[in-house]
Amino acid sequence: MDTYSLLTQDLGEGRVKRQEGLARYTTFKIGGPAEFFYVAQSVEELTKAFLAAKKAGIKFWLLGGGTNTLISDSGLPGLVVKNETRGIKIVRQLGQVKNGKSAVRQALVEADTGALINQLVRFTCDQGFSGLEMHLGLPGTVGGALFMNSKWTHPTAYVGDVLYQAKILTPEGTIKLVNKDYFNFGYDQSILQKTRETVVAAIFLLNKADPEKLWVRAHESMEYRKQTQPMGIQTAGCTFRNIAPAQALRIGTPNQTTSAGYLIDATGLKGAIHGKAHFSDQHANFIINQGGATARDVKWLIDEAKARVQEKFKVTIEPEIVLLGKFN
The missing domain is CATH 3.30.43.10 (Uridine Diphospho-n-acetylenolpyruvylglucosamine Reductase, domain 2)
Structure with a gap:
């Protein structure tokens, strides 16, 4: 067969x-x-x-x-x-009973890894549970957010910060339950980038909050994202990880910025075009498909940025986007 x-x-x-x-x-x-x-x-x-x-x-x-x-x-x-697994549910509410009345303080919210981050954020805001609201407008799924430990910087908030447990497929096809520490979360990193394990669901520990205030914070984050990043276009998001603070200090970047976008801009690549792909004029750490770009076009820009930053600053910038398949 x-x-x-x-x-x-x-x-x-x-x-x-x-x-x-x-x-x-x-x-x-x-x-x-x-x-x-x-x-x-x-x-x-x-x-x-x-x-x-x-x-x-x-x-x-x-x-x-x-x-x-x-x-x-x-x-x-x-x-x-x-x-395209889309399930989201509250699995447990935590609190105490006072004077015969229950007071919910926290909740465990479970989401399938195929659920959209926006879908999860909207659900938790509506239900009045805080911890994910800053991620409104973040593209992608819960699984991808765990893989990258997706973040928001205004204020700094990582998806991994509020993870409680997750369900992972074993090689035999059974499901094992792991705690947050298993993921070894860091800046744009999780253990999944090494193990390539398949996570089927994530359980988040969220605090009770006023839904109206949550929506205000969510929309503030969304507006900031619109003002500072290209949106509504064909891009994979930030191309490179930011550099370490110690590297920024050694280089002497303005205000010790760790921004990979600053480094790329400083090499003259902001707005640079190769084939049908180009570095964004708004944010140099975004590569945009103008329509009809190939993976080879994008890879050329990635390699060129790495080479120029290395030559000018003597520092290596590492891709944040994940390359899948064969690249020459």
Whole structure:
């Protein structure tokens, strides 16, 4: 039995596509085809796909919102699974009873990793639970936010700050429960970037708050994002991680800024074009697909920025976006 037949047998007739273009599933709108493609709409389907790829002896790729991602022009071999698990629920409310009345102080909110961050933020704001409101407007899914430990800088807030537990698929297809410390969160980092494990759900510990005040903070963060970052265009988000404070001090950047965008701008690359891709005129750490850009166009800009910053400042900037597939 061939690979396609094996996958169809396990995942259902008509559910697996061959040579499905992946550009449409990323915010960059760039990328070649998936050898095999499947949309998982529940944790059960996600688990089935994981096991089906293992059984067929092919590579398993998990794609969420397609943010922070650059897929090669040649595409991806194996099974690419689009994670569209969308469940969000309050699993427990914590507090105490006084004078016969209950006073909720915190809640554990569980979200499937395919749930959109915006969807989760809106749910928690409406329910009156604080901790995620600054992430309104953040593209992508809960899974992607855990993978990158997504942040907001005004004020500084990381998704990992409020994670309580998570559910991870084992190689056998069972689910193990891990605590926050397991992820070893850091700036733009989590252990998932090394282990590439599949997380199916995240549980957040959030504090009770006034929904109206939460929405005010959420919209303030959203407005700041609109003013400082390109929005509504074809981009993967910030291209490079910021440098360490010690590096900024050594270089002598203005106000000890750690901004990778500042370094790229200082090399003269702000607004630079290669093919159909260019560094944003608004924020030099964003590469924009003008329409029809290839992964090769974007990779050239990435390599050029790294080389110029290294030459001018003697510091290496590391990509924040994840490159998937083969790049020459």
